[in-house]
Amino acid sequence: MSIKVIKHPLIEHKMSLLRRNDTSSYQFRSLVKEISIFLTYEALRDLEMHEYQIDTWQGEITANKISGKKLSVVPILRAGLGMLNGVLEVIPSARVGVVGVYRDEKTLKPIEYYKKFNDDISDRNVLIIDPMLATGNSMNAVIEMLKNENCKKIKAICLVAAPEGVKNIQEKHADVELFTSALDDHLNENGYIIPGLGDAGDKIFGTK
Numbered sequence: 001m002s003i004k005v006i007k008h009p010l011i012e013h014k015m016s017l018l019r020r021n022d023t024s025s026y027q028f029r030s031l032v033k034e035i036s037i038f039l040t041y042e043a044l045r046d047l048e049m050h051e052y053q054i055d056t057w058q059g060e061i062t063a064n065k066i067s068g069k070k071l072s073v074v075p076i077l078r079a080g081l082g083m084l085n086g087v088l089e090v091i092p093s094a095r096v097g098v099v100g101v102y103r104d105e106k107t108l109k110p111i112e113y114y115k116k117f118n119d120d121i122s123d124r125n126v127l128i129i130d131p132m133l134a135t136g137n138s139m140n141a142v143i144e145m146l147k148n149e150n151c152k153k154i155k156a157i158c159l160v161a162a163p164e165g166v167k168n169i170q171e172k173h174a175d176v177e178l179f180t181s182a183l184d185d186h187l188n189e190n191g192y193i194i195p196g197l198g199d200a201g202d203k204i205f206g207t208k
């Protein structure tokens, strides 16, 4: 897996607001959405294009339009849903497949409890979205589910990644590209990213 940490003053500024204790649930959701827009923009830099003719006020000119495989966005429940609106703002015609994976608090191993992919997902390029890449076990499980569906080109977008999770995915899925707005220091004994954001799902949904 290759990792790209997207460095940009707007992203770093918004990440600092996201990390603050006094950020409300409403602000947190808005920031997650805004950062997701920037990350999606970066993750799709290599979209295929083709030339076509368009009529303009100066007559006919050659312009570019996006071609190639269509996209499917796969949020990992539940925190991945917080990024979905931002991603779809950039690629409104993408399809959405949803995966529910939770991690067993003792073993930190992923348990799949829901899966609904688009019927033609094997023909699509896939963007997995999950704000926190901690152990990487859930991400690996979802990548494996997608590879079992015959998906060939898979990218992942997260807001904060831990080095341990990055290494875990790199060892198993060298072909997957990861885009993140931050690569933090380490995981604590409970599998939380330090400094991280705390429980991103709870902050997005205001459940704590």
Ligand code: URA
Residues within 6 Å of the ligand: 079, 132, 134, 191, 192, 193, 194, 196, 197, 198, 199, 200, 201
């Ligand atoms: N999930 C979270 O929400 N936060 C972490 O730090 C790790 C996993």
